[in-house]
Amino acid sequence: MTTRKTTDSPTWDAYWAEVSGARTEVIRGVEVDVPRDVPFGFEERLQELSSSSAREDVEELVSMLFGPDIFGSWVDAGMGYRELLTVLTWGMAQASGTDMSFAEAFEAVAQQSAAEGKAPSGQNRAARRRPSASTGGQSKRTSGGSTVSRRAASRS
Template sequence: MTARKTGGTGGWDEFWAEVSGGRTETIRGVQVTVPTDIPLAMEQRINELQDAEDEDSFAELIALLFGTDALGAWREGGMGLRELKTVLAWGIAHANGQDMTFAEAYDLVMQEEAGGGKTPAPKGPNRAARRAQSTRTGGPSKPTSRASTGSARKTSRG
């Protein structure tokens, strides 16, 4: 088997920067790298925070996606909870490989708030994001009757 060559010989960090793009955005005066992958620790935290509403509950997710200093700087810059949810939805979408604009992330947050649900993570291949996407209404699913799901027995005429 032949090893695949990359543009540099600087090791893993240079290789990963090359394949992940390294694009940045400025959010409330903080330059952050656009996420291109979901950190491994994030799946568990998304599941644990699925019902969270307060800003502090999102602090660890923000740190995993955008760095430990981002949330503090955003607070000082006057960022609100809806704005934070929008940034988080946008970041998770990009981490899942889904290109999303800030406006699309905001629309997603507004739809969820209007529906009374939690702000979901955008759909993607990641299990944690799919779980974060599901909205809870507080009640169980309605049962489906057998009459509507059953199939009529067919008899064979031989």
């Protein structure tokens, strides 16, 4: 077995920066490293916090993806909610190995927002009807005959 010469090989950090395409981007005046990999635990934490709008939770996700203190700098620079969603979508794509543009990330956010405002596709009114409280089944239509008030016959 032959021994490989290792004196010319770069450090791990230099190697990883080279193969992962390390670069930076300026977002709201703040230079950030473009995410090159999804941090361990990020996807699980994202699922856990998906319904939260608490500042601390959002800050935690931004810190995991872009680094500490970035969220506060963006907020101080006037970043809004939709803008933050766009940057997070872009950052997650970059971390996953997809080179998404900011315009594509904005479009994805817009489509998601539009989809959340509509009824689920493929469901008609009957499918969306709530189940009956007593049986768990769908409520039955009450016949018109049992709810119509009858006119009293006149006594002439």
